[in-house]
Amino acid sequence: MNVATDNPPAAQRRRSREFIDRVIGAHAEAFDLEQEVPRGVFDALAREGVLGALVPAEYGGTGLDPLAVGLLCEDMGRASASLLSLITVHTMVSLAIARWGSAAQRTRWLPPLARGETLAAFALTEPDVGSDVKSVATRVERKDGGFVITGTKKWISFGQVAGLFFVVGNCEGKLAAFLVERDTPGLVVEPIANMLGFRAAMLAEVRMNECVVAGDSMVGSLDFGFSQIVGSVLDHGRYCIAWGSVGLAQACLDASLDYSEQRTQFGRALKDHQLVQRMIADMIVNTRAARLLCQDAARARAEGGPDMIIGAAVAKYFSGTIVEKLASDAVQIHGANGCSSSYPVQRYLRDAKIMNIIEGSAQMQQMMIAQHAYQRW
Ligand SMILES: Cc1cc2nc3c(=O)[nH]c(=O)nc-3n(C[C@H](O)[C@H](O)[C@H](O)COP(=O)(O)OP(=O)(O)OC[C@H]3O[C@@H](n4cnc5c(N)ncnc54)[C@H](O)[C@@H]3O)c2cc1C
The missing domain is CATH 1.20.140.10 (Butyryl-CoA Dehydrogenase, subunit A, domain 3)
Structure with missing residues (x-):
């Protein structure tokens, strides 16, 4: 798992699978029942390099190639769909920052994402906006060199424990993505329980009421968003x-x-x-x-x-x-x-x-x- 190759050697895959079965598969039923994943599991995934799968090596990640990422997801899906969704959203945000973030955003966020000190959540869906993503209603206004964000995101996987939210909002009539920290004043996380499946995905509704974020919180630019x-x-x-x-x-x-x-x-x-x-x-x-x-x-x-x-x-x-x-x-x-x-x-x-x-x-x-x-x- 710690080495990026086009075709992970069988021994490496076996080791990775054994790790996932031991740390996740063996407890998947309990996670599902309790609708929660203990913090120690996130730490173990970080130590194994799983949380840094999409973080380049220069920022402390494992920078896996597409096939290795796929095989990792297959093994996670076999063990626990809920934990598969953690890897999915955490690597989605890692990818966005690694590929499209500024140098300052990469330096600030990629190392803690790889080390699992910060878990990332992807916040696109809203109570009234699902498949029709272009209708996102979360409002983003420029103010004093920064942005003010107001809106509600729903069904956010691992929103209960995420330290960083990748929020899609509407700014000046265009959709754009913003990095919003959990402790931003005005941001409230409401857990969602008792889902049909993915019950350990620690879903949340995330409400943002005039959250003020810095001017360099936008990922990319409005014209390239x-x-x-x-x-x-x-x-x-x-x-x-x-x-x-x-x-x-x-x-x-x-x-x-x-x-x-x-x-x-x-x-x-x-x-x-x-x-x-x-x-x-x-x-x-x-x-x-x-x-x-x-x-x-x-x-x-x-x-x-x-x-x-x-x-x-x-x-x-x-x-x-x-x-x-x-x-x-x-x-x-x-x-x-x-x-x-x-x-x-x-x-x-x-x-x-x-x-x-x-x-x-x-x-x-x-x-x-x-x-x-x-x-x-
Ligand atoms: C367990 C779980 C985890 C999730 N995690 C996240 C997350 O981390 N971050 C996040 O942003 N979102 C998350 N979501 C939300 C998810 O992305 C949405 O549920 C999904 O995009 C569908 O939107 P919707 O549920 O509002 O359904 P709707 O868009 O309201 O659609 C309802 C039904 O109508 C169909 N439909 C809609 N439009 C059309 C059309 N034009 N033609 C034909 N059929 C159509 C859909 O296919 C669907 O079957 C999660 C959802 C779940 C259940």
């Missing part, structure tokens, strides 16, 4: 969730293989019933296909070609869609046990539903993919 910066950040988010969905699909498959070998009905193991085999076969094919699309997206990113953005959208749409079916079939194979808290597949099903809503819903991906095709041909 929304489309490039937020576009590339959202693209990274889609990429993470695509790979994370593959990990969750793999977890559904692994649980179903184990259970169908152990459980006997009609005098035979479930695995020997052909209708169960059919579900297993579909799970295997869909997981492999999703992983191949993610690998294709990784290749496009590494090459930096024109297919980069659409590759992630295609991978996210397919992975998010198949994982819902996989998780549903995993519960089906487990029968009543699958509906109980004694088995993880109930969590997988609740988390799988969310994959098709966050980082651009399935419908947004469908429209993006089709519109892209019409542009080319």
Whole structure:
């Protein structure tokens, strides 16, 4: 994990996976139940270099390449969708600062983000603004060389513990991104509990009432704001969730293989019933296909070609869609046990539903993919 390579050696991947299974996977059910992740987990992820995955080495990060980031997200998704979302939003903000931030912003924020001293949250969605991101209503006004921000952000992953918010607001009729510290006067964090899935993602509503931030809090400039910066950040988010969905699909498959070998009905193991085999076969094919699309997206990113953005959208749409079916079939194979808290597949099903809503819903991906095709041909 600590070395960026095009293709992490098997031993390195194994070590990374063992770490994630031990620190996260083994406790994922408890995190989900308690709707909380202990601080020690964030520290362990930072020590392992996970929180610095998108921070360049010169700022103390691990600067992983696209495939290594994808494999990390797959392993996180397999262990806990909630923690996958931490990596997603934290690296989205790291990426924005590393790629588009000023020298002062990079020096100020990247080292503490890599060390996990500061957790970052991505604050775009509002109570009345979801998919239609261009309608963001959070108001940003210039005043005395700084900015005054007023608005409400909702469903902000790890907003309960984040020290830094990447806030998208409307300034002089244009969308732009601002770095807002948690202790800014006027900023209030209200925890959101009892979600269907991602229950340990420590969601929050973030209310900003005339929050005054410094003039150098804007990431990029007004003329070079929304489309490039937020576009590339959202693209990274889609990429993470695509790979994370593959990990969750793999977890559904692994649980179903184990259970169908152990459980006997009609005098035979479930695995020997052909209708169960059919579900297993579909799970295997869909997981492999999703992983191949993610690998294709990784290749496009590494090459930096024109297919980069659409590759992630295609991978996210397919992975998010198949994982819902996989998780549903995993519960089906487990029968009543699958509906109980004694088995993880109930969590997988609740988390799988969310994959098709966050980082651009399935419908947004469908429209993006089709519109892209019409542009080319
Ligand atoms: C667990 C979780 C974590 C989240 N974390 C974050 C976070 O960290 N930061 C953040 O900013 N946001 C976050 N979100 C919010 C998330 O990004 C939004 O939920 C998402 O963008 C969809 O917006 P919405 O929920 O308002 O749905 P809406 O936009 O209201 O859409 C509702 C439904 O209508 C469909 N729809 C909308 N418009 C169209 C259209 N033109 N054509 C066809 N169908 C359409 C959508 O696909 C969807 O199915 C999180 C959400 C969840 C559930």
